[in-house]
Amino acid sequence: MRVEVNMEMRKITGFEPKEQIPDKVRQLYQGVMELILEGADIRTLKVSDITSKAGIGKGTAYDYFDTREEIIVSAILHVMVCIQEEVSAELARRTGFFDQMEYLLEVLEEKMAERECFLRFIHLLTETSICGLKLQERIREAGQEDYTLVTMLRNMIREGMERGELRTDLPIGYLCYAVSSQIVCFMASVSFPDIGQITAGELKPYILSQMRESYGCRAWK
Amino acid sequence: MRVEVNMEMRKITGFEPKEQIPDKVRQLYQGVMELILEGADIRTLKVSDITSKAGIGKGTAYDYFDTREEIIVSAILHVMVCIQEEVSAELARRTGFFDQMEYLLEVLEEKMAERECFLRFIHLLTETSICGLKLQERIREAGQEDYTLVTMLRNMIREGMERGELRTDLPIGYLCYAVSSQIVCFMASVSFPDIGQITAGELKPYILSQMRESYGCRAWK
Amino acid sequence: MRVEVNMEMRKITGFEPKEQIPDKVRQLYQGVMELILEGADIRTLKVSDITSKAGIGKGTAYDYFDTREEIIVSAILHVMVCIQEEVSAELARRTGFFDQMEYLLEVLEEKMAERECFLRFIHLLTETSICGLKLQERIREAGQEDYTLVTMLRNMIREGMERGELRTDLPIGYLCYAVSSQIVCFMASVSFPDIGQITAGELKPYILSQMRESYGCRAWK
């Protein structure tokens, strides 16, 4: 008389707090990120590649996750959560919009240093395949939309307008786009310094001053 | 003493002039583009899906192309070439940089109208995997780098500077970055009107006037 | 009101007399033999290779033959019939067994000159796959077993025994085996002179004298 007990462990989602992440899962996350940084594509990333990069058995991955997708999505989510936590903690410490913006540019400069990193980042964000959609769905499920750069920026701008640092005669939507475009421009300059014949270091003050001139309250009042 | 009879027909590259494209190939291109627009991913696009979308036999695809990749890359190349030809013909008809830019924004607004189209476009351009690299390589081989938006923009800017419409005190590289970023953000606003709470139609005049102010010759002379 | 008339032409069998062979069929035969001599294998020979070697359309081949196999089998049969006719005509002109044998060795030396030719010949003869079986079956159907080297040899030996040139105390079956084996080894020596450190020319007299000694009537009477 055989008994079938559903002893399935609750699986990992990627939103677990850092301390509760099992070692093997940490290794998996590490493996996924390394492969992505090496240029691999989440769409064609093989489970065997991930586990061998992580140095663990293939079966182990399936002890913690149900599918290949879950592994990848959780790894990306985890990293996004970590970055977001770090960045928003620092942003909270800064008081003014332009201070925050300066910090943001610094962070981006640092993280984007590696060539091609920019492309890969954008590529990831525009991912519309299964994994990509799952990511967005998972974020929505978690009710935590503010993990994205765009949401973070909008918040910064809104607060800046509320504090009177930024012009309020322009639609917030336009400001969002304008600021985003400056950021995209800056990220591109970090990743492809040879194209623009101008370094990110030279560009940063230029961007900041232009933002101040064009969107700061003084430009208008 | 192995025999390797290679009586193979010369295969299709994607650079063939419109009139010389066989019907079946045209159907294949059509199928690929429809699938991409439906959200399929070039990395995981199945040959059988393409051919059944195109309404032709699977073997037929292999009569014209050697591999699955070639089919997809050629289809994308073909579309890029077509768009480039159309756009650059119209650009040539316009005389001033800001005229050209206005046309560009209009075209993008029109082509980007479908939601998600933007993401997919950017995603494609930042593709670094096999297909993506093959695309870039193929473009380079053909010595026709001006099929890309970036190259087109750089030409427009250079000519604008030569005609004295644009500031020449800034490095051209920087202007490229700045203008590209505006375009990217505009495209995003077309695809995601709800995020920015501002329509593309409303945004366009802002962008144009800001470009004029920031990069036009009057901003400097 | 469509009429379906069975106008199917009688297909080619390979036994047609030389003069009645249509040009296109002749080209097909030629193509098959060239490919086999180049080392191709009848098992994996592609119809498209044959027709393009023959310089005719693929569909044309199917006008004359029903299947890929039929093409190949008929081509081989045709060549066998041609060789057999030529050789047996000359054999009929010679009167003694050893005279005939000498001629046979000369012919083989000449035809086997090309390196690897031997291997290919033996390979073909020992073919047991569809094509091979079809060959044997076709030969049997035609009631013309004497198209094969073995049958030809048996006839030579039987006649030699009847004429009293060869020992009759040994079973004819053994003589067939023994002589065939000598022939096979001679053919091998022609194709691979470097292995035996002895040329076919040097070997021929040895073989003939040994045959005379071992199987000639003098060895026994």
Place this chain on the structure above:
Amino acid sequence: MRVEVNMEMRKITGFEPKEQIPDKVRQLYQGVMELILEGADIRTLKVSDITSKAGIGKGTAYDYFDTREEIIVSAILHVMVCIQEEVSAELARRTGFFDQMEYLLEVLEEKMAERECFLRFIHLLTETSICGLKLQERIREAGQEDYTLVTMLRNMIREGMERGELRTDLPIGYLCYAVSSQIVCFMASVSFPDIGQITAGELKPYILSQMRESYGCRAWK
């Protein structure tokens, strides 16, 4: 920047010592040999046939081998190596050339018993296609040319001449051919007993005595 993680297990070559051969590979070898003995052809042998004969999953075959060819070639190599080891061990135990020859004929009689086996054996040895070439290449790579019957025979003859058992007035090349032809003759008689009207058992002593008479030292000194 493409990622190519090659964590592949070293694949099987066919030269592995018996004890190190994984069970599944052993089953594969068994499947290949059974199919060949059933008359299948290595050129058209299907992977799915092999694996289903072997009673294992198709994917498993590809865990151990890279391609269909490798599976077949390794299976054949393995069998050849096994036979060679067995035979050459026994040959080393026998001291005289004629003793060795007697053993060889016994072995051949036993192994060749099944009708058509002879044809298939010869066919395999003369295989000039991919698999066949791969076989020869693989043997050469392993620097073990003495896996072939021909090399084994030449060694036996050379040693027999050195020991004074065989005539030394004839070129060794001729002796090789002569002995080979006797062997071929014997093998044919085993496989096709009905053709020769003489059984292999009756033929054996005859062949041995004839060899002794024609090539033994007494025939000459």
Place this chain on the structure above:
DNA sequence: AATGAATGAGTTTTCATTCAT
């Protein structure tokens, strides 16, 4: 709990054969 060998469903690719021109 951890493993990786085994699996087979799902792909890509090939090529004999057909058939409209």
Place this chain on the structure above:
DNA sequence: TATGAATGAAAACTCATTCAT
């Protein structure tokens, strides 16, 4: 009659997932 583009059935090969150890 001759053609070769088109086809799809069949084969090779991949890899996510399972499960016995």
